[in-house]
Amino acid sequence: xxxxxxxxxxxxxxxxxxxxxxxxxxxxxxxxxxxxxxxxxxxxxxxxxxxxxxxxxxxxxxxxxxxxxxxxxxxxxxxxxxxxxxxxxxxxxxxxxxxxxxxxxxxxxxxxxxxxxxxxxxxxxxxxxxxxxxxxxxxxxxxxxxxxxxxxxxxxxxxxxxxxxxxxxxxxxxxxxxxxxxxxxxxxxxxxxxxxxxxxxxxxxxxxxxxxxxxxxxxxxxxxxxxxxxxxxxxxxxxxxxxxxxxxxxxxxxxxxxxxxxxxxxxxxxxxxxxxxxxxxxxxxxxxxxxxxxxxxxxxxxxxxxxxxxxxxxxxxxxxxxxxxxxxxxxxxxxxxxxxxxxxxxxxxxxxxxxxxxxxxxxxxxxxxxxxxxxxxxxxxxxxxxxxxxxxxxxxxxxxxxxxxxxxxxxxxxxxxxxxxxxxxxxxxxxxxxxxxxxxxxxxxxxxxxxxxxxxxxxxxxxx
Amino acid sequence: xxxxxxxxxxxxxxxxxxxxxxxxxxxxxxxxxxxxxxxxxxxxxxxxxxxxxxxxxxxxxxxxxxxxxxxxxxxxxxxxxxxxxxxxxxxxxxxxxxxxxxxxxxxxxxxxxxxxxxxxxxxxxxxxxxxxxxxxxxxxxxxxxxxxxxxxxxxxxxxxxxxxxxxxxxxxxxxxxxxxxxxxxxxxxxxxxxxxxxxxxxxxxxxxxxxxxxxxxxxxxxxxxxxxxxxxxxxxxxxxxxxxxxxxxxxxxxxxxxxxxxxxxxxxxxxxxxxxxxxxxxxxxxxxxxxxxxxxxxx
Numbered sequence: 001x002x003x004x005x006x007x008x009x010x011x012x013x014x015x016x017x018x019x020x021x022x023x024x025x026x027x028x029x030x031x032x033x034x035x036x037x038x039x040x041x042x043x044x045x046x047x048x049x050x051x052x053x054x055x056x057x058x059x060x061x062x063x064x065x066x067x068x069x070x071x072x073x074x075x076x077x078x079x080x081x082x083x084x085x086x087x088x089x090x091x092x093x094x095x096x097x098x099x100x101x102x103x104x105x106x107x108x109x110x111x112x113x114x115x116x117x118x119x120x121x122x123x124x125x126x127x128x129x130x131x132x133x134x135x136x137x138x139x140x141x142x143x144x145x146x147x148x149x150x151x152x153x154x155x156x157x158x159x160x161x162x163x164x165x166x167x168x169x170x171x172x173x174x175x176x177x178x179x180x181x182x183x184x185x186x187x188x189x190x191x192x193x194x195x196x197x198x199x200x201x202x203x204x205x206x207x208x209x210x211x212x213x214x215x216x217x218x219x220x221x222x223x224x225x226x227x228x229x230x231x232x233x234x235x236x237x238x239x240x241x242x243x244x245x246x247x248x249x250x251x252x253x254x255x256x257x258x259x260x261x262x263x264x265x266x267x268x269x270x271x272x273x274x275x276x277x278x279x280x281x282x283x284x285x286x287x288x289x290x291x292x293x294x295x296x297x298x299x300x301x302x303x304x305x306x307x308x309x310x311x312x313x314x315x316x317x318x319x320x321x322x323x324x325x326x327x328x329x330x331x332x333x334x335x336x337x338x339x340x341x342x343x344x345x346x347x348x349x350x351x352x353x354x355x356x357x358x359x360x361x362x363x364x365x366x367x368x369x370x371x372x373x374x375x376x377x378x379x380x381x382x383x384x385x386x387x388x389x390x391x392x393x394x395x396x397x398x399x400x401x402x403x404x405x406x407x408x409x410x411x412x413x414x415x416x417x418x419x420x421x422x423x424x425x426x427x428x429x430x431x432x433x434x435x436x437x438x439x440x441x442x443x444x445x446x447x448x449x450x451x452x453x454x455x456x457x458x459x460x461x462x463x464x
Numbered sequence: 465x466x467x468x469x470x471x472x473x474x475x476x477x478x479x480x481x482x483x484x485x486x487x488x489x490x491x492x493x494x495x496x497x498x499x500x501x502x503x504x505x506x507x508x509x510x511x512x513x514x515x516x517x518x519x520x521x522x523x524x525x526x527x528x529x530x531x532x533x534x535x536x537x538x539x540x541x542x543x544x545x546x547x548x549x550x551x552x553x554x555x556x557x558x559x560x561x562x563x564x565x566x567x568x569x570x571x572x573x574x575x576x577x578x579x580x581x582x583x584x585x586x587x588x589x590x591x592x593x594x595x596x597x598x599x600x601x602x603x604x605x606x607x608x609x610x611x612x613x614x615x616x617x618x619x620x621x622x623x624x625x626x627x628x629x630x631x632x633x634x635x636x637x638x639x640x641x642x643x644x645x646x647x648x649x650x651x652x653x654x655x656x657x658x659x660x661x662x663x664x665x666x667x668x669x670x671x672x673x674x675x676x677x678x679x680x681x682x683x684x685x686x687x688x689x690x691x692x693x694x695x696x697x698x699x700x701x702x703x704x705x706x707x708x709x710x711x712x713x714x715x716x717x718x719x720x721x722x723x724x725x726x727x728x729x730x731x732x733x734x735x736x737x738x739x740x741x742x743x744x745x746x747x748x749x750x751x752x753x754x755x756x757x758x759x760x761x762x763x
Contacts, residue, residue, distance in 0.1 A: 267591025
């Protein structure tokens with residue numbers, strides 16, 4: 001009998017112990033998800049049970065300190081007893097978002113980008129904000145089809161956008177006797193060669209891109225060279241509603257020429273964007289093409305030891321036939337399954353206040369895409385931003401259709417050619433065939449609508 | 465009654481791991497097996513496409529190139545790792561001064577995160593300011609920088625890094641095996657006049673047989689499955705030269721986002737490729753198992 005009682009007591013004790021372990025491990029799991037990893041950063045408010053806690057996830061780190069301050073101020077001053085915790089996910093942000101939604105641990109608010117918002121809406125992650133927006137907000141913030149307004153509903157609002165420019169080392173340009181940044185591909189190839197000739201002895205080369213990921217390298221460079229030459233940056237021709245990579249031929253040839261000339265940084269094939277920036281800051285790279293986040297990088301992340309500036313990217317033949325992408329149109333969005341949507345909106349409304357967006361622009365974290373802000377804000381206080389400020393030749397290209405292509409993707413195929421594999425004409429022919437087959441399939445299944453726009457004018461996509 | 469209680473206890477102890485296997489092993493496998501017959505992006509409607517994903521797989525040259533790369537990677541890693549581990553284990557099994565310290569040093573890579581390892585190796589191997597090139601040039605061994613992570617050498621570099629990461633683990637298993645061989649065997653062999661080399665070939669190796677078999681099997685499976693270091697170091701590049709099977713699968717599920725194009729996840733096709741890859745790894749493991757069984761019988 002005693003033995004039986006003993007067994008029961010022991011079982012109960014073990015069950016309680018297991019439950020306790022379970023709870024603690026669950027808590028640990030939550031903490032691991034909500035709290036940032038070693039490389040992440042967070043603004044963790046003081047604990048107070050009465051407060052409504054909301055969590056905001058972002059992949060942006062260039063504005064981390066400023067946003068931390070803004071959030072701290074919100075936590076200290078808001079009268080709705082809301083506490084916001086910011087989590088900066090530096091790597092694999094998209095995967096972390098998917099996993100968080102799949103496991104029911106998604107944040108109340110999240111940073112969305114121009115290439116994720118469409119999928120997040122389709123996945124049902126985001127709550128529309130049409131009914132929450134005030135009249136003032138409706139007038140102030142531009143709505144951009146496919147980039148913040150999807151299927152007739154608004155899911156996010158713009159804060160800043162990114163322009164694309166040629167970033168160049170003024171000292172190396174002067175040393176090589178180059179008077180101004182290149183305006184055509186031929187000038188770019190020539191400049192890269194000249195810089196390498198004068199710089200190689202000190203380990204400096206004319207050109208570099210982050211070819212560890214050809215998608216990222218071409219997506220920030222060949223894309224915008226094509227755009228200013230009047231060609232869709234991802235091979236899609238909006239006039240005919242077909243894919244046609246023929247226009248990329250000269251661009252890829254020019255890249256190959258620079259590679260063959262030895263004008264590119266050795267080891268560029270395995271280079272990520274941050275190691276590239278570190279080398280540019282050290283004066284080892286003559287020029288590269290990138291987004292307007294670079295001034296912030298050279299102020300905070302890799303303080304530049306050289307004089308540098310940004311200029312419009314070259315076009316194929318030196319004439320401008322299209323606008324250069326002003327990428328953006330969205331910033332924060334609310335989780336559709338959040339239990340604190342009201343509090344999340346209050347915080348979102350606070351973040352979109354004129355003063356915060358104006359300071360964001362003026363501090364140089366990003367170029368405002370909100371006309372009422374850019375009209376009154378002073379020039380951003382950050383070295384190098386001048387060259388990135390939007391001009392009449394910056395605008396938003398429409399979203400190209402997403403197709404699932406079988407076989408090698410365009411950027412990988414182009415990079416293979418750059419490194420000496422294959423024939424470019426045949427590669428382009430093959431890409432056109434496969435991309436259009438994928439497009440036809442997507443149209444047939446109803447996933448994509450692609451209608452020719454014979455009047456499409458790449459010069460008339462001006463800044464919003 | 466005692467037997468019933470014993471069986472009850474056995475099941476009770478098996479229960480937690482059964483649940484874990486069910487949730488973390490069987491369920492995802494069932495999920496993948498289902499979706500490999502669908503066109504599914506991870507959201508929206510999943511469209512049944514029958515065997516289309518497998519037909520696509522047959523003509524997907526990038527995948528088959530990754531299969532070849534995996535074999536080169538795994539083969540290279542095995543050929544270097546196994547003899548090296550065995551040699552290290554034999555040396556560190558002898559009465560050496562500081563052998564425990566050396567054992568700890570060799571084992572250390574096993575406990576370091578492979579992602580961190582890859583970042584450190586990038587600093588060593590990168591072409592433009594890598595430490596390796598700098599030293600080789602300083603000592604006049606090379607005159608021009610070698611592009612260790614370029615198309616020509618990237619696979620060799622990743623193999624060397626993989627060897628570095630694996631040595632400690634297998635060395636430890638060999639050490640355990642060596643310590644299980646009784647000393648009397650060696651004593652009687654030396655009385656019979658066997659020298660050290662003969663003792664190694666005719667005593668140590670055969671008596672290490674079972675451990676050797678397990679180590680080789682583990683090494684084969686790990687090499688065929690490994691992709692983490694490569695993902696951080698080269699992302700499978702340049703131009704797919706270090707793309708291995710599971711990295712290819714990973715990219716289908718979680719493609720690298722690129723500004724301007726919407727992220728295109730392919731869960732359906734990814735499941736088909738993942739399943740096929742698992743079958744390939746399974747077949748190779750099975751073949752090895754059968755071969756080692758046959759060798760055992762022959763002995």
